[in-house]
Amino acid sequence: MSLTPEETLARARGDLRIGAPVVFTDGDAAAVAVATEVLSAERLAALRSAAPDGIELVLTRRRAETLKARAYDGDLARIELPADFGIRRIQAAADPALALAHPMIGPFIARREGSAGPERMALRLAKAARLLPAVVAAPIPAEAARALAASEMLTLIDAPEMRAVEAMALDLSLVSSGRVPLGVAEDARVHVWRPRNGEEEHYAIEIGAPDRAAPVLTRLHSACFTGDLIGSLKCDCGPQLRAALGQIGAEGAGVLLYLNQEGRGIGLANKMRAYSLQDDGFDTVEANHRLGFEDDERDFRIGTEILRSMGFSRVRLLTNNPAKVAAMNAEGLHVVERAPLIVGKTAHNLRYLATKAQKSGHLL
Ligand SMILES: Nc1nc2c(ncn2[C@@H]2O[C@H](COP(=O)(O)OP(=O)(O)OP(=O)(O)O)[C@@H](O)[C@H]2O)c(=O)[nH]1
Ligand SMILES: [Zn+2]
DSSP states (O other), X not given: OOOOHHHHHHHHHHHHHHTOOEEEEETTEEEEEEEGGGOOHHHHHHHHHHOTTOXXXXXXXXXXXXXXOOOTTSSEEEEEOOTTOOHHHHHHHHOHHHHTTOSOXXXXXXXXXXXXXXXXXXXXXXXXXXXXXXXXXXXXXXXXXXXXXXXXXXXXXXXXXXXXXXXXXXXXXXXEEEEOOOSSOSSEEEEEEEETTSOOOEXXXXXXXXXXXXXXXXXXXXXXXXXXXXXXXXXXXHXXXXXXXXXXXXXXXXXXXXXOOHHHHTOHHXXXXXXXXXXXTOOHHHHHHHHTOOSOOOOTHHHHXXXXXXXXXXXXXXOSOHHHHHHHHHTTOEEEEEEOOOOOOOTTTHHHHHHHHHHSOOOO
């Protein structure tokens, strides 16, 4: 009764979130890693004693750039952690909120020799767990890593397995559908889609009975707890959500996809970290970078897959974001028309909207 790769990866994601070590193997290379934000002093000591060649702090290139550390591995940096590099300094290197209180966290010496494969896997898992993308890793030979995982009952993931499970984000099945009469249209149904990788579910709100043979009026909306639910004035998401539902309701047919990609895919905890940086003067893109993320960590192909499964092949898309149009067209879901959705400007989100226009190519 051995676990499937998707079961193993789901377990590893949970392990990483609560601070348990996870073992990553990639060919002959391996590493035991713990996510920095949930690291304890005891775990740090245990990692140090497990690593014959010393431990390392693994950061994305974005975070390394902020700290002026060299990212010899291209997309990431492996920073050496000598014994005097304690837990507070490590956590401050990963988290800008702590860095303010610890201005002297450097210098950082990055490793350039050896494989960074297992470390790269660990950062991907930290992102999937919606943690800060930073881990402390103890590189060890793959044989020793397998023995350690078996004796300590740690979750072990191998690189090809991980890649296979990541692709399952697009392998979505319909779990359930129910009627939900809406203010904008009484004839509405909510369909819940579940990806095979065990990550979050996504929703499709189908209004009326859209003709599968014609382009369907569609909104691809990413979750925004603050904008959609509590009326935040910092973004335009709530008004966009309601305007899109209103337009689809007025036409009598269409689909609103509600993708659980909070904070452009970084999760709510990280989005609040980004907001805190924005209070210090950084814009929405810079804030993501300082935390170690790309501008946008979403995968819009999830939306394309759901629409295709629902029987649609052409859409009229309500968006100001050209990346959404490009992603749909690239997947063969033809966007025959883009309709702008310009609502919800406030004094608080002027800079946010301007940054999206200047840096992310949004059409305003
Ligand atoms: N990381 C981060 N995410 C944010 C910030 N403000 C809003 N968001 C998120 O950005 C996403 C906005 O989603 P959408 O409105 O679907 O997308 P969009 O890229 O703005 O494109 P359109 O609205 O279609 O024009 C949501 O997931 C929000 O939670 C921010 O300052 N930082
Ligand atoms: Zn928002």
